[in-house]
Amino acid sequence: MTQLARSAHPKHTGTVDGGYTQEFLTFTLGGEEYAIDILKVQEIRGYHAVTGIAHAPPFIKGVINLRGIIVPIVDLRIKFGVGVVEYTPFTVTIILNVGGRVVGIVVDAVSDVLSLDPAQLCEPPEFASSLDTRYIQSLGSIDDRMLIVVDIERLMLSADMALVENPLH
Amino acid sequence: MTMDLSQFYQVFFEEAAEHLSNMEQMLLDIDLDSLDDEEMNAIFRAAHSIKGSAGTFGFNDLAQVTHELETLLDRVRKHEVVMTTAMVNASLEAGDLLRDLVAAHRGVGEADLQRVAQVCAALKALYSEAVEPAGARDAGTSLPLHEESTFRFSFLLSSDQADVASVIENLAREAGALGGRLLDLSIGADGRWHGVIEGSVDIQALRDLVEFVAVTDSFEMTAPDTGADDAYGLFDAEPEPSADSDGAWGLFDDASPVAASAADDSFGLFDTEPVAQTADSGTAGDPSYGFFEPLVGQVMPDAPTTAGGLSIVSPAAAKRVESAVSAPVDAPIEPSIESPKSAAPRSAKPAAVADTSIRVGVDKVDQIINLVGELVITQAMLMSAASKLDPVEFERLMSGVQQLERNTRDLQESVMSIRMLPMSTVFSRFPRVVRDLSQKLGKKVRLVLAGESTELDKGLIERIADPLTHLVRNSLDHGVETPEVRAARGKPEEGTITLKASHQGGNIVIEVGDDGAGLSRDRILSKARERGLAVSDSMTDQEVWALIFEPGFSTADQVTEVSGRGVGMDVVKRNITAMGGRVDIDSMTGVGTRMTVRLPLTLAILDGMSVAVGDETYIIPLNYVVESLQPAADMIKSIGGVPRLVQVRNEFLNILTLRDAFGLSGGVTDLERGILVVLESDGDKIALFVDALVGQHQVVIKSLEANYRKVVGISGATIMGDGHVGLILDVQALVDTARAGMAVAA
Numbered sequence: 001m002t003q004l005a006r007s008a009h010p011k012h013t014g015t016v017d018g019g020y021t022q023e024f025l026t027f028t029l030g031g032e033e034y035a036i037d038i039l040k041v042q043e044i045r046g047y048h049a050v051t052g053i054a055h056a057p058p059f060i061k062g063v064i065n066l067r068g069i070i071v072p073i074v075d076l077r078i079k080f081g082v083g084v085v086e087y088t089p090f091t092v093t094i095i096l097n098v099g100g101r102v103v104g105i106v107v108d109a110v111s112d113v114l115s116l117d118p119a120q121l122c123e124p125p126e127f128a129s130s131l132d133t134r135y136i137q138s139l140g141s142i143d144d145r146m147l148i149v150v151d152i153e154r155l156m157l158s159a160d161m162a163l164v165e166n167p168l169h
Numbered sequence: 170m171t172m173d174l175s176q177f178y179q180v181f182f183e184e185a186a187e188h189l190s191n192m193e194q195m196l197l198d199i200d201l202d203s204l205d206d207e208e209m210n211a212i213f214r215a216a217h218s219i220k221g222s223a224g225t226f227g228f229n230d231l232a233q234v235t236h237e238l239e240t241l242l243d244r245v246r247k248h249e250v251v252m253t254t255a256m257v258n259a260s261l262e263a264g265d266l267l268r269d270l271v272a273a274h275r276g277v278g279e280a281d282l283q284r285v286a287q288v289c290a291a292l293k294a295l296y297s298e299a300v301e302p303a304g305a306r307d308a309g310t311s312l313p314l315h316e317e318s319t320f321r322f323s324f325l326l327s328s329d330q331a332d333v334a335s336v337i338e339n340l341a342r343e344a345g346a347l348g349g350r351l352l353d354l355s356i357g358a359d360g361r362w363h364g365v366i367e368g369s370v371d372i373q374a375l376r377d378l379v380e381f382v383a384v385t386d387s388f389e390m391t392a393p394d395t396g397a398d399d400a401y402g403l404f405d406a407e408p409e410p411s412a413d414s415d416g417a418w419g420l421f422d423d424a425s426p427v428a429a430s431a432a433d434d435s436f437g438l439f440d441t442e443p444v445a446q447t448a449d450s451g452t453a454g455d456p457s458y459g460f461f462e463p464l465v466g467q468v469m470p471d472a473p474t475t476a477g478g479l480s481i482v483s484p485a486a487a488k489r490v491e492s493a494v495s496a497p498v499d500a501p502i503e504p505s506i507e508s509p510k511s512a513a514p515r516s517a518k519p520a521a522v523a524d525t526s527i528r529v530g531v532d533k534v535d536q537i538i539n540l541v542g543e544l545v546i547t548q549a550m551l552m553s554a555a556s557k558l559d560p561v562e563f564e565r566l567m568s569g570v571q572q573l574e575r576n577t578r579d580l581q582e583s584v585m586s587i588r589m590l591p592m593s594t595v596f597s598r599f600p601r602v603v604r605d606l607s608q609k610l611g612k613k614v615r616l617v618l619a620g621e622s623t624e625l626d627k628g629l630i631e632r633i634a635d636p637l638t639h640l641v642r643n644s645l646d647h648g649v650e651t652p653e654v655r656a657a658r659g660k661p662e663e664g665t666i667t668l669k670a671s672h673q674g675g676n677i678v679i680e681v682g683d684d685g686a687g688l689s690r691d692r693i694l695s696k697a698r699e700r701g702l703a704v705s706d707s708m709t710d711q712e713v714w715a716l717i718f719e720p721g722f723s724t725a726d727q728v729t730e731v732s733g734r735g736v737g738m739d740v741v742k743r744n745i746t747a748m749g750g751r752v753d754i755d756s757m758t759g760v761g762t763r764m765t766v767r768l769p770l771t772l773a774i775l776d777g778m779s780v781a782v783g784d785e786t787y788i789i790p791l792n793y794v795v796e797s798l799q800p801a802a803d804m805i806k807s808i809g810g811v812p813r814l815v816q817v818r819n820e821f822l823n824i825l826t827l828r829d830a831f832g833l834s835g836g837v838t839d840l841e842r843g844i845l846v847v848l849e850s851d852g853d854k855i856a857l858f859v860d861a862l863v864g865q866h867q868v869v870i871k872s873l874e875a876n877y878r879k880v881v882g883i884s885g886a887t888i889m890g891d892g893h894v895g896l897i898l899d900v901q902a903l904v905d906t907a908r909a910g911m912a913v914a915a
Contacts, residue, residue, distance in 0.1 A: 049892060051886075055881065070873055101875070164878055
């Protein structure tokens with residue numbers, strides 16, 4: 001995709017601030033490109049066989065059976081109000097492992113695995129959006145593209161997501 | 170050279186816990202009037218086993234307490250002292266302390282060293298008092314913990330120490346770490362090891378240290394070099410053994426001129442009399458504890474004391490002397506009463522139990538359970554795929570699939586049962602709780618246990634123990650009246666607390682009942698008003714009783730005013746609710762109170778009935794289902810123009826439409842075209858309206874909360890034959906919803 005994709009840097013778990021290169025999984029929601037820490041990603045699978053849950057907010061599509069584990073599925077497209085919400089055989093679910101929980105997110109498409117070094121990341125400016133800036137870790141730039149680096153763990157465990165009984169914040 | 174023992178810690182902790190609970194059980198069963206020797210031996214053995222392994226693993230505090238306990242028990246079992254209630258109490262308390270200490274070593278809580286000292290002193294006082302009426306134990310029983318001086322000690326190295334050199338090397342290093350300086354440690358001509366230590370040393374710790382490797386109670390302290398005759402109050406420096414056996418360590422009965430006979434009773438553990446006399450060293454009091462070592466023994470022919478220098482016998486030298494050591498050591502062990510070797514046959518009983526069970530980590534069991542769950546799902550998928558095939562053409566496949574179904578079901582049941590423990594594991598603590606508390610409160614209480622063999626998941630067993638203890642204590646404290654009051658009310662003086670466990674459908678029901686005063690409605694109501702809670706006199710009893718679960722209804726001083734039942738009841742309720750259970754109270758003034766705890770068997774397989782609503786399938790636990798019916802038009806009665814009741818025979822039941830309750834779209838809306846499932850929970854019946862019945866399955870309950878959160882009306886999830894997730898209905902919540910809906914409508 002870019003010359004940076006699959007860079008020669010070894011995969012590193014260090015923090016962005018710590019000066020290490022970090023690997024991200026990028027996906028698109030509408031026209032936007034998002035990036036999440038690849039270490040939080042368990043697997044990527046299609047979207048099917050979701051059982052709805054009563055009284056759940058609309059963006060919680062329900063639960064699926066992931067090899068015996070009951071996993072809730074959140075449609076980020078609905079949550080952020082972007083993209084076209086339709087479920088086709090090509091709809092992608094990213095299964096995350098955050099805070100000891102397994103949750104799935106539905107996105108428009110998974111694009112790439114990228115290594116970014118701190119120089120490519122900058123602090124996000126304050127702005128109002130459907131995605132609270134608290135959950136935006138940084139903004140990454142690759143050529144002309146902007147990547148929104150999301151603190152996915154914090155986002156998924158927040159009260160906004162209504163996924164957990166006792167939210168982090 | 171040191172072996173890492175920590176990998177065995179877990180085993181020790183579990184064994185210690187087992188021994189402790191055995192010991193407690195036996196102590197509680199003791200009948201002081203007719204003491205059974207065999208019982209006493211068993212109790213002693215339990216204490217001894219703990220001491221032994223505590224020593225091996227270096228848990229000094231545990232070893233210290235068990236040592237004192239063992240001494241007391243040994244005296245009792247040898248009929249040297251008479252067992253008293255005070256002794257039972259002290260032993261039980263020591264048991265509690267040990268349990269806490271074990272917990273502390275496990276990393277839970279902290280070791281209370283002060284309590285260790287207290288309990289040890291109490292035990293010591295008991296057995297010493299009983300043995301020495303007066304004077305005799307004036308000095309001997311209290312070793313000062315720290316002593317600034319040089320003193321000598323000696324011990325017989327246990328013969329089962331394979332690597333003498335490294336043991337001694339370790340010992341030397343550890344002893345040095347105690348605070349003093351080890352000046353010398355070497356083997357003497359008598360086969361005993363002699364050490365000289367200088368400085369401020371915790372003698373108790375040193376003793377403990379040495380006892381791990383030494384023959385039981387062969388450790389000896391000799392007088393400090395610096396005129397410390399009185400320092401330990403053990404003896405005079407005179408070489409005549411008989412003269413100093415007196416005050417040492419609660420020895421007694423030394424009318425006999427032979428010191429050895431006095432010595433062998435010192436801790437009653439080690440009968441070395443014959444050896445002491447045959448051993449050429451002439452140290453009559455040899456294996457006794459804190460006993461005088463004649464001057465002969467202090468002279469170390471092999472390794473003269475080098476002032477300030479630490480001399481440790483070289484490995485080679487140790488090997489050389491090993492045979493010398495083992496020869497005299499082996500001899501006394503054979504006839505001895507409580508040497509490690511002869512203890513082995515005594516522990517034959519626990520060993521036999523151990524042979525028939527293995528310890529397995531819970532995570533391994535859970536993994537198996539998960540895998541079997543997966544297997545069941547795969548089997549169900551195969552089953553549903555096979556059902557579409559022609560049974561004649563695929564006859565062999567069909568029979569194979571059916572066999573697979575039977576086998577998986579059996580396998581699943583057996584695996585599930587691994588995690589199940591009988592309720593007796595929880596109940597067994599209550600005789601003790603009741604005994605202690607009733608004694609403290611001056612009440613007479615009989616505890617009746619029933620249904621101890623009812624099985625419950627291990628995870629729940631552990632979590633239910635505390636809430637149950639609380640309920641029992643509450644019953645005892647606030648429920649059962651004092652004997653006088655009871656007599657005045659015409660009840661038997663002895664109150665009864667009943668603990669009963671049983672299975673009721675998919676639940677386990679645990680009842681804590683008492684025949685005490687019961688709850689006072691008026692007092693609870695007035696208290697509730699004081700606290701500003703919304704109450705009215707028209708509330709039902711159930712609602713009034715439920716008030717005691719309100720947080721803040723429960724601080725100590727209020728409780729006594731409110732006729733009790735409040736100390737932390739909110740916590741009890743919260744804990745039980747967190748387990749997916751509930752607590753109900755029944756009470757009648759003057760007759761008694763019954764708290765009923767209902768817990769789900771979370772891990773159990775559930776017999777469920779699947780029902781369809783629109784596109785969704787839900788599972789109803791079968792044990793709630795009374796009947797299913799397709800209503801005729803005349804059965805449905807409306808109130809205020811809304812059809813909300815169904816007449817089933819002589820009953821009018823609330824209709825709850827699942828479609829509306831869950832806000833689903835699609836499905837049947839016409840009551841006459843769907844199915845009413847009559848559900849019963851806690852005596853309340855409702856009719857649940859669904860589209861259709863799908864089938865009946867056994868389902869594995871999966872937690873929805875593990876990755877999501879609790880959903881009202883849903884008690885869990887399961888995986889259906891086609892791999893979809895099916896949600897299990899929480900019937901209790903639905904019944905409550907229906908009732909609340911009625912209340913709103915009314």
